[in-house]
Amino acid sequence: MIEVRDLEAAYGETSVLQGISLTVQPQEIMVIMGQSGCGKSTFLRHLIGLQKPRAGTVQINGTHVSEMSHKDYRAFCRSVGVLFQSGGLFNSMTVGQNVAFPLKEYTRLADPVIDIVVKLKLQQVGLGGVENQMPSELSGGMKKRAGLARALALDPNILFLDEPTTGLDPIIAAGIDELILRIRDIYQATMVVVAHDIASSMQIADKIALFRDGKLIELGSPEEIRASRNAYVRQFLNRQAERDEDGEGALRYLR
Amino acid sequence: MAxxxxxxxxxxxxxxxxxxxxxxxxNWQRYLGKGYPLKAKFPLVHTLDVGDIVRMSGVEVGAVEELTINTEAPPQRQVEAVLRINLDVTVRAEDKAVIKMASIFGGYYVALEPGDRNARTLGEDEEIVNTAVAPSVTEVVEESKVTLEEIREGFNGAFENIDTLTADLREGKGTLARLLTDEELAADMDVIVQGLKTASERLEKGEGVLGKLLMDEDMEDDLQKLLANLKETSEDLAEGKGLLGRLLTDEELSQDVDAIVSSLKTASERLETGEGVLGKLLMDQQMAEDVSTLITNLKDISDDMLSGEGTMAKLLRSDEVYQQLMSALDDLGEATGAIARGEGTIGKLVQDDEVYSKIKQLLQDVQGIVDAYREQSPVISVAGSLFGAF
Amino acid sequence: MPAFVESVKRTCAAAYDVAALTLDSIRHIGYALKRHKLLFKQLYEVGNSSLVIVGVFGLFVGLILVLYGGDQLRRFNQEKLVGLTGLAIVWEFGPVFTAFIVAGRIGSAYAAEIGTMQVYDEIDALKSMGIKPEAYLVSPRLVACALLLPLLVIYADFAALMGGAGMAWFYVRVAPREFFRIFFQYLEFREMARSLVKAVIFGGIIAVVGCYHGFKTTGGAAGVGKSTTQSVVHSLLAVLVADYFISKILLAL
Structure with missing residues (x-):
């Protein structure tokens, strides 16, 4: 369970987040939406503990993320998978080595076992046979999927995904959406997903949080969001309405 | 951020x-707090500075930590230096602190010269009582050309005189020589020595050391009388033309030796300080050797100075040592001249003691300067100019 | 005036960051030694990429020093002392020039490498896996530079002395035997040790400054280029300033 209370964040003098409070229940998929620069990614970084809040608290399963000792933080990291916006793969290593990295860091598995696990994880995200390629040889979507495979390497309880579908073509985006739902079922994982894409968000979310200029505007299930009377929420949804259709169509085509 | x-x-x-x-x-070492402080007082320190090195037998054992001047103190002890000495070095109470020149280009250091090995070890903040300041090169080398030339001439003269004298002695010429060889006279001398011995024993029993002797009024009277007697004797000798000088040279006068010896005998029976007269004469041989080494060294250095265009000599100036040297030289010339001329009395002979110590001091001083000059290596200046070029 | 205050503030914060990075990476040296594969990779990088250029550089430094040194000494008729240029190599030219080359080759590479990682979220990815970048990235680099720079300095000294001896032979007409006799006559072990201590510290400075600029990188590929340049400029400056103070301290001790 993830609990955020009155979270405030700032870069220097510029305030980025103002008084965010929300709770993510176990095995729930929470999608954070909002315009670019509204503080979504910063919010995610606070959840992972990459940044310390200026005020407020972030608790995951009862412990304060920003106040952990390094040992506790490592234990926390072992149960958490993170997919970064650009994939976050180490460009100096092959894809296989990237996926193997957390395994080598946290387990004492023998190299052949690690090789098998790496192959399995890559197959799970539909990237069988690219272990020996360098990240630079992969396309954007493949990078994201490879990043996802690395995030899944340690069978995490909690997954943080930063824009898993942004910038990808609809087909691949839909594939990733499906993958996310499947992973939730397999790993029984709690997920926090940052996204722009309204269609895919509606598709995967149990709850949606809408941010605007560092504030939480609306929080609820996809249906509640759709039915919202809030002007900004209406604007946000409507501006995407035409493309929403396309998205639906594409998804229908996929099915 | 803040x-x-x-x-x-x-x-x-x-x-x-x-x-x-x-x-x-x-000098960081001073601030690292290693070592212990010792004090030493000097009349002057030339250009010795805080941070300069303290050496013992040439090994660096500390640094000058503090220099203070006290104009109220007697001039011989007006500069107080605090020396920080390394912990593993022991300095004893009899050791001597001497300010010495580090190189002919300047710079000074404090040399600790070992004294009595059995003396007490000095602890923190105690004072090294024996101090000295080596003459600076400026004082010595000023007008060195003239000075050194004169020294050389003076020594040459003295050396010749001494030479003739010792040669005469060896050949048994003169009365003093016979004193050394004649058995009969030796027997007489025995009696004299016996008398001296009894006298000194009596003194020891009575009063103790000679220093106290001078303080005792009775003894002082005795001494006065003695001196008067001595004077009388020598005057008698002078009036009778029987100068001891002629004793030294005239063979004929040797007949009179008995008379002289008997008068000597009477004199010496009351003479407490006659010992060492002959010894001094014999020591002259060693002194002559010292003088000859010195002259060789001086010749080297004066040649160096002359070929070195004399800049060093012109650069440096002071009166003190020049005069010191001159007066030492005068003393020496006078003494040896007197001996050679045959005008010497026993009193003159006694003067040798003073002259001898003066010459010894002179030899040491000059030797020090010669050494300092030799230690200069051209490499330092060459390396300096080389790296200065980059 | 506010701009000035702002830049002072920034400088102070940067000083804090550099100090913190230095302490952190020194604290994690144990990690670097344990993860010897990482360390060996860095050692190989440093040694392999610098070996040739350091040698060539050293050779020419030796040639030039003897060229000028011989000329200067000829004025005093002291050509036979040309071996003393070797002392200048050991004192200053060896450590400082080697540090310059390594700052150019390795320090800039560190800034670019880590800068790229920063730009592509790789640093965050490391952190999110519970790995401290100071331990994983900086410590091995610090150890590699601090260990290898003294060796490179010895190697550069050797190359420079060879060049110097050759130049002395052909140009100044002083046999290599004489060159080395003078050199070893005046070389003290203390001076060698001093130069190697300097090299270790220079290595540390180069690694830390390079990594610091890497971590500080923002703004994509352009940012990487900027921090690479800055890392070189700042390492050179830091090396020279440190050289003065280290020399001053080591000479006094």
Whole structure:
């Protein structure tokens, strides 16, 4: 369970987040939406503990993320998978080595076992046979999927995904959406997903949080969001309405 | 962010102060607190400075920590120096602190010269009582051309005189020589010595050391009488033309020896300080050797000076040592001249003691300067100019 | 005036960051030694990429020093002392020039490498896996530079002395035997040790400054280029400033 209370964040003098409070229940998929620069990614970084809040608290399963000792933080990291916006793969290593990295860091598995696990994880995200390629040889979507495979390497309880579908073509985006739902079922994982894409968000979310200029505007299930009377929420949804259709169509085509 | 700025500012400030310190602090060892302080008082310290090195037998054992001047103190002890000595070095109470020149280009250091090995070890903040200041090169080498030339001539004269004298002695010429060889006279001398012995024993029983002797009024009277007697005797001798000088040279006068010896005998029976007269004469041989080494060294150095265009000599100036040298030289010339001319009385002979010590001191001083001059290596200046070029 | 205050503030914060990075990476040296594969990779990088250029550089430094040194000494008729240029190599030219080359080759590479990682979220990815970048990235680099720079200095000294001896032979007409006799006559072990201590510290400075600029990188590929340049400029400056103070301190001790 993830609990955020009155979270405030700032870069220097510029305030980025103002008084965010929300709770993510176990095995729930929470999608954070909002315009670019509204503080979504910063919010995610606070959840992972990459940044310390200026005020407020972030608790995951009862412990304060920003106040952990390094040992506790490592234990926390072992149960958490993170997919970064650009994939976050180490460009100096092959894809296989990237996926193997957390395994080598946290387990004492023998190299052949690690090789098998790496192959399995890559197959799970539909990237069988690219272990020996360098990240630079992969396309954007493949990078994201490879990043996802690395995030899944340690069978995490909690997954943080930063824009898993942004910038990808609809087909691949839909594939990733499906993958996310499947992973939730397999790993029984709690997920926090940052996204722009309204269609895919509606598709995967149990709850949606809408941010605007560092504030939480609306929080609820996809249906509640759709039915919202809030002007900004209406604007946000409507501006995407035409493309929403396309998205639906594409998804229908996929099915 | 604010904390970062604050801590960063403190950090930079500390670095800045540390950096400044490296400009101003010359000798870090002093501030590391190793070693213990000792005091020493000097009449003057030339250009000795705080941070200069203290050496013992040439090994660096510490540094000058502090220099203070006290104009109220007697001039011989008006500069007080605090020396920080390494912990593993022991300095004894009889050791001597001498300010010496580090090189002919300048710079001074404090040399600790070992004294009595059995003396007490000095502890923290105690004073090294024996101190001295070696003459600076400026004082010695001023007008060195003339001085050295004169020294050489003077010594040449003295040397010749001594030579003839010792040669005469060896050949048994003169009365003094016979004193050394004649058995009969030796027997007489025995009696004289016996008398001296009894006299000194009596003195010892009565009063103790000679120093006290001088303080005792009774003895002083005795001494006065003795001196009067001595004077009388020598005057008698002078009136009777029987100068001891002629004793030294005239063979014929040797007949009179018995008479002279008997008068000597009477005199010496009351003479407490006659011992050492003959000894001094014999010592002259060793002195002559010293003088000849000195002259060789002096010749080397004066040649160096002359070929070195004399700049050094012109650069440096002072009166004190020049005069000291001159007076020493005068003393020496006078003494040896008197001996050679045959005008010497026993009193004159006694003077040798003073002259001897003066010459010895002179030899040491000059030897020191010669050594300092030799230690200069051209490599230092060449390396300096080489790296200065880059 | 506010701009000035702002830049002072920034400098102070940067000083704090550099100090913190230095302490952190020194604290994690144990990690670097334990993860010897990482360390060996860095050692190989440093040694392999610098070996040739350091040698060539040293050779020419030796040639030039003897060229000028011989000329100067000829004025005093002291050509036979040309071996003393070797002392200048050991004192200053060896450590400082080697540090310059390594700052150019390795320090800039560190800034670019880590800068790229920063730009592509790789640093965050490391952190999110519970790995401290100071331990994983900086410590091995710090150890590699601090260990290898003294060796490179010895190697550069050797190359420079060879060049110097050759130049002395052909140009100044002083046999290599004489060159080295003078050199070893005046070389003290203390001076060698001093130069190697300097090299270790220079290595540390180069690694930390390079990594610091890497971590500080923002703004994509352009940012990487900028921090690479800055890392070189700042390492050179830091090396020279440190050289003065270290020399001053080591000479006094």
């Amino acid at each position: 904390r970062k700025v604050l801590v960063g500012m403190l950090l930079l400030g500390a670095l800045f102060i540390f950096g400044l310190a490296t400009f101003y602090v010359e």
